[in-house]
Amino acid sequence: MGKNIFDSYIVDKSKSLYKDNGRNVLSSDYLPDHLPHRGKQAAQLAQILAPSFNGSTPLNVLIYGKTGTGKTAVACYVQRELAKKKKALEMGLGESVPVDCHYINCLINNSPYGVMAGIANELEPGSVPDTGWSIEKVFRKLKENIEGINIVILDEIDKLFSKNIGQGNQLLYSLTNINSEIEKGKISLIGISNDTTYTLNLEQKVLGRIRGEQFVFRSYDATQLRDILTERVESAFYPNVVKPDVVAFCAALGAQQNGDARYALRLLMKAGDIAEQNKAVAVLSDHANQAKSFLEKFVIKEGVQKLTQTQKLLLTALVLNKNHQFTTGELYEEYAILCNTLRIERLTQRRITDLVSELDEAGLINAIMKSLGRGKGRTRLISLDANVPLEEIITGILDDDGRDSLEENVRKKIEHVFIKNKIYSFV
DNA sequence: CTTCCACGGGAACACTGGGGTG
């Protein structure tokens, strides 16, 4: 047998640090049997939903909290328990219990149509196509098929409002309105939001209808994260494979990232992977350190790769003048010049301001609003974020990784520009 | 108080890609 590119990555099962299927335990969509430090929240949620088994429609629920604070985990945990209870009751009664809980992720179905169709297909799989119908038609179909009490978890519900506030309100209004329109089926919503401003820009008429319970999930601190990680480590790795200081390290970093348990778990998994690839017999703090820098770079590079061609050009302009602070007007000039040399159509300045805002939100650049007074007006001062390594940005721009946001000839030309300006030499 | 530049909301448009109809 010759050498194969997979060889160094496939570890002999007998030498693996992970138990069978253990690596999955660390993945973000794994739902453990026990949720440390979230038992109370799960119990409260169960209490709110419990009346559904007696035939009354539960109150709506809004859950707020930053990423990785266990919102989704708690909701899905309760969903799973509810399904178990339903089954048990049905076994006992010998008849079906008309209670169901569905999960919709609004980031994946990221449009009013997508969410509406998602719910309709939960009620009756395949009843609605992914595209092509009017929303009203989807809604009609949904109303046709709805029966009993349906608890709908709308995860990342804030994404419905980030693009078009009016549409988001309209959708929630329609969904909550169903209960007064129809007798045979009811809906209650569990909205999960990463936006901690607690408002979601809900209009008054929608707010009045939602009228439910609100939960705020506080971020985990380092101690809590350590408890979470410790439990996962026990089911993911063989005994004594992960040193306690590695767990503490991951927990501490997770705490720094706004108490993000997901990040801490990713760190731990990466550390485990690195340890395996190095054929180590244990996961050491050195592996965790490597994992940390890997994730940092990976996030940036991946973020840049996903950008549109125009955003990459804006970044290019900033990289070429990495010590300069641009006003929007200046940056637009620079961008226009770049478009000329690359022979591409340029977008309007209005569009560019939006793209700059997106880059700012992504944390790749700093754009500070300043009023410079007479003759200068009100503008943003734009520069690369000093904390972002230049190398990752440049490789992110050039290395498309099959995403094809850059036309091939444009990519070549940008590379050429970088080389000409002696910025690309170290790659 | 004027003046300046760009911010950013909103309407309108083009285009894409799917379903439904005759």
Place this chain on the structure above:
DNA sequence: CACCCCAGTGTTCCCGTGGAAG
């Protein structure tokens, strides 16, 4: 098959507005 309906996305166009130097 030709043709219309519909949602979504990315864009342009128009324009009222902010806020500090002069």
